Structure formats: C-alpha cells, structure tokens
Amino acid sequence: MKIMPNRMDRGFLRYQEEFEQKALEVLRSGWYVLGKEVSSFEEEFAAYTGADCCVGLASGLDALWIAFRLLGIGKGDEVIVQGNTYIASVMGITMNGATPVFVEPDQYFGIDADQIEEKITDRTKAVLVTHLYGIASQMDKIVSLCDRHHLKLVEDCAQSHGACFDGKMTGTFGDVGCFSFYPSKNLGAFGDGGAVIVRDKQLADEFKIFRNYGSEKRYYNKVVGTNSRLDELQAGLLRIRLKYLKELTEEKAAIANRYTREIQNPKILLPGLPDKATCVWHQYVIRCEERERLIQYLNEREIGTLIHYPIPPHLSEAYAYLEHGEGFLPRTEHLAQTVLSIPMYNGMTNEEQDYVIRALNEFE
Known part of the structure; x- marks a missing residue:
C-alpha cells in the first residue's frame, strides 16, 4: 500500500460537482477580479472566524508583510517571533526592513510566552505568533503581555483555520490575523490565496486600498501600494470549501x-x-x-x-x-x-x- 503524506485530490473529488459548477459560474460571469465572489467570501470568512472585517489577498506571505507595513513597522524596529516557524513568517518582518528577534518554542510547538518579555527592548514594536501545525498558541499570556507593553500583535494563522484558544478563534486576538489559502491548507484554494482579518474597519479599508495599487478609485492612487488581490475564481472555490470546513x-x-x-x-x-x-x-x-x-x-x-x-x-x-x-x-x-x-x-x-x-x- 502506497500512502502519500498529503492527498488534495480527495478533497476535490468529494465536492467535485459543486467546485465545477462554481468554476463555470465564475468563468461565465465575465468578472474575474474584485467582484461579488471576493466580497462574499470576505463576509463569510469574517463571520466564520468571528472577526469584524476580512480582506482577501493574493497569498499568506502578502498578508504578513502588508500587515507589518500598514502597522507602521519598518527599519530600526524589532518584532519578536518564534524560531521554529516557517520562513515566510520571518520574511513578513524583514521585507519591511524590521529585525526579527527569535524566541524558543514551548512544548506544543508554539512561541514560549514565558520567554517573550525578556526579549523586549525599546525598539520592540510587535509580537508575531504562529499557530504552528494547527495548534492554537497560549494567547491569554501573550495578549496580556502585548497590552502591558503597548505592542502590536500579529497572528500567523496559515495553518490554523478554525483553531481556538479558550473558545475564541485564532486570528481574532491581535491587531491582524494573517491567513494562507495555499492548496494544502485546511481551507485551501486551487492556487495561491490569502487574507487578513481585523477588528478595525479603517485598517481593513487601508488593506483594500493597498492591495489594489494603493487605489481606492480606479486610476486615483492614494499610496504606493501593491498588486495583491484574491481573484474571483479562487474566492468562489473557497466559498464552497468554507461551507464544509x-x-x-x-x-x-x-x-x-x-x-x-x-x-x-x-x-x-x-x-x-x-x-x-x-x-x-x-x-x-x-x-x-x-x-x-x-x-x-x-x-x-x-x-x-x-x-x-x-x-x-x-x-x-x-x-x-x-x-x-x-x-x-x-x-x-x-x-x-x-x-x-x-x-x-x-x-x-x-x-x-x-x-x-x-x-x-x-x-x-
């Protein structure tokens, strides 16, 4: 018997008819970027997580680096992060010119909350928590510490769609929860995709502007942004997967x-x-x-x-x-x-x- 470490085809075959119907619906619509599928998915994923706002992006890495950019973290700043995370977590910090300050993990693969405080300096601006392998980290201690030291809190939820700590879903504890929808994730698309969830509507609006070349209105650019848009096809297919998550x-x-x-x-x-x-x-x-x-x-x-x-x-x-x-x-x-x-x-x-x-x- 041959067994692969992961099988994504079976997840498709189980709901094949719905996936194919949705794909044809999007293809026949003639609208492929920032349409009703994206806005509907954003509403549905926000409701699922218990967040106030969701903004679809092109990838989980984009969610991370744009989050730190919009939180004002850059050169000369430090962000505390666990040492055993995937490198994308660290890239989200360094792509903005900030410095990662590493902390050891606890016995459950999450950041060791008891080691964070000793790493805080006058340059520390944020803590990045990765809910590795789908295990929710010990968020009570971390939230308290960030509040006490006036630090931003970003959650890397690329592997923790639906995981909870004390009944509250990962991604909703901090200033920004960052998600990946890479095909192998628990909530996986059929290509790249990502999103952030936030409780601050103004910050959500900033994400929406930044992801679209810094433009709120077509050809009128408020800031130097980027191209990081969750496309209509992936959003539509994610809506199907979310129904069965x-x-x-x-x-x-x-x-x-x-x-x-x-x-x-x-x-x-x-x-x-x-x-x-x-x-x-x-x-x-x-x-x-x-x-x-x-x-x-x-x-x-x-x-x-x-x-x-x-x-x-x-x-x-x-x-x-x-x-x-x-x-x-x-x-x-x-x-x-x-x-x-x-x-x-x-x-x-x-x-x-x-x-x-x-x-x-x-x-x-």
Whole structure:
C-alpha cells in the first residue's frame, strides 16, 4: 500500500460537482477580479472566524508583510517571533526592513510566552505568533503581555483555520490575523490565496486600498501600494470549501485521535495540546531521535512523510546576515532535527490509517 503524506485530490473529488459548477459560474460571469465572489467570501470568512472585517489577498506571505507595513513597522524596529516557524513568517518582518528577534518554542510547538518579555527592548514594536501545525498558541499570556507593553500583535494563522484558544478563534486576538489559502491548507484554494482579518474597519479599508495599487478609485492612487488581490475564481472555490470546513476539520480530528490513541512506541513522541487550546491538525507531527532511520523505514513501506521544517529560519542562508550560528536556539534546532509529519489528509481511509499506525508501532 502506497500512502502519500498529503492527498488534495480527495478533497476535490468529494465536492467535485459543486467546485465545477462554481468554476463555470465564475468563468461565465465575465468578472474575474474584485467582484461579488471576493466580497462574499470576505463576509463569510469574517463571520466564520468571528472577526469584524476580512480582506482577501493574493497569498499568506502578502498578508504578513502588508500587515507589518500598514502597522507602521519598518527599519530600526524589532518584532519578536518564534524560531521554529516557517520562513515566510520571518520574511513578513524583514521585507519591511524590521529585525526579527527569535524566541524558543514551548512544548506544543508554539512561541514560549514565558520567554517573550525578556526579549523586549525599546525598539520592540510587535509580537508575531504562529499557530504552528494547527495548534492554537497560549494567547491569554501573550495578549496580556502585548497590552502591558503597548505592542502590536500579529497572528500567523496559515495553518490554523478554525483553531481556538479558550473558545475564541485564532486570528481574532491581535491587531491582524494573517491567513494562507495555499492548496494544502485546511481551507485551501486551487492556487495561491490569502487574507487578513481585523477588528478595525479603517485598517481593513487601508488593506483594500493597498492591495489594489494603493487605489481606492480606479486610476486615483492614494499610496504606493501593491498588486495583491484574491481573484474571483479562487474566492468562489473557497466559498464552497468554507461551507464544509467544519466537517473537514472534524474528519481530521478523528484521524488525529486515532493516531494519539493507537500509536504506542517509546521511540516516538506524540503531539500534545496546551490547556484551553484546540487543534485543526493541519499536520500531525511526531518526534523521533532516530528520525532519518524512521524515514528510511517508512519509505521502504511506501509511507510518505514530510519535515516541517528541516532548517530553522535563523540558520537559513537567507538570514546569514543576522549572524545567528548553530546553538543560538537549541530547542528550535533540536525540533528541526527530530520532527516528522506523518500522513494526514481528508479522505484518508481506515485501511490507510491502520497501515500507518501498524508500521509506526513496529518500528524498532
């Protein structure tokens, strides 16, 4: 039995007729940019998350860097961010000329809230929280700290569509919640796409102007903006996916619960959840001190895996100029050497789950 780490085709096939009908509807409409599909999706996604406003953008990375730009964060400013995030989180900071200040993660892969305060300086302007792998971070401590120090709070929710902390959805705690709709995400489009959610209507309007060349009215440009528009086709298809996001999330949770109950191997450490937090299981991430041998073992059984992520941003060539060498973030670096994402996708059969669980339990 061959099992891929992710299968996006099954998510399409389940709702194929609706996706195809919507695609034809958009194509036949003759309106492909900033039309009724985008505005409708923005309203529906805001309602789903409990946010006041949503603005569709071209990608999750655009959501991040534009957020920091519109919050006025730039050269000379510092933004505190966890070391074990995907590099796009850090790029959102540095594309504006600001400096990332790294903090180690906690045992649940989120930023260690207890380490943030010691990193604050008179140049600190914001904290960026990444809800990694779909696990909601411990937001009560972080919100309190940002309020106390008058810091902006940005949430990277690229992997946490629908995850909650203490009953409140990720993306709604801070000044801006940034989302990606890359096809592999829990709420995935059929190409690139992203969005922000905000509680400040004026800020939402600034996003709408900035994404469209800085133009509120065609050919009248208020600011030097960019081209970052969620297109009509992707917005329409996302509306279909959003309708079924609850059941898709519940299906992934059922798979994760099976993994947690039935994978029993002392060589494999399973993920946990913080108090008051939920997870939407964008990835099911185990840890193994003998990861390379485990990968080889699973490859021989045609079970695909992925590493999220093998090189921490502070050790990447892109950020060599920050001069953070090996050993700078030992916990982050150890995670990079031991984490492994095992197969997790909608449409995964019981037989496929059985096969993965049995293989992991038989690893010696």
